[in-house]
Amino acid sequence: MVKIENTQECFVVLWRKLERTRRLFGGQYKRFCIRNVLKAWFGPEATDDFIWKVCHMAVVDDEPQEGWNELPVPSLYPRRHRELLRAIVAVSLGISCWKVNLKALDRAYSEVFPNSTSININKKKKRNPFL
Incomplete structure (x- = not known):
């Protein structure tokens, strides 16, 4: 098992491991679910x-x-996996989900899946000036 840390390097490893696990389970005809991943x-x-x-x-x-x-699939629907990795880090380290470094987690996703859209959902939305 990888040593869980709240760093971008660890998040890159976790995103890659998640994708490898998905492929492994597909080859073994196992369900790719949270329980089996853990x-x-x-x-x-x-x-x-x-x-x-x-x-x-x-x-x-x-x-x-x-x-x-x-x-x-993590590269197509990253939101569930982002929250899963955030929860794994929080539970493993015994910290709150709010203390997990989301910017590093999102940068790690962009590094592992460079052709996917970014998943930073905490960006401020533009206001409509006509409202």
């Missing part, structure tokens, strides 16, 4: 309590993700 990455450390914490911290659209739900 079991593959952490082995016996991935207890039900650990998996539950990660799932409930990985919130997308105000809903926690479920452990057995199939995950989409």
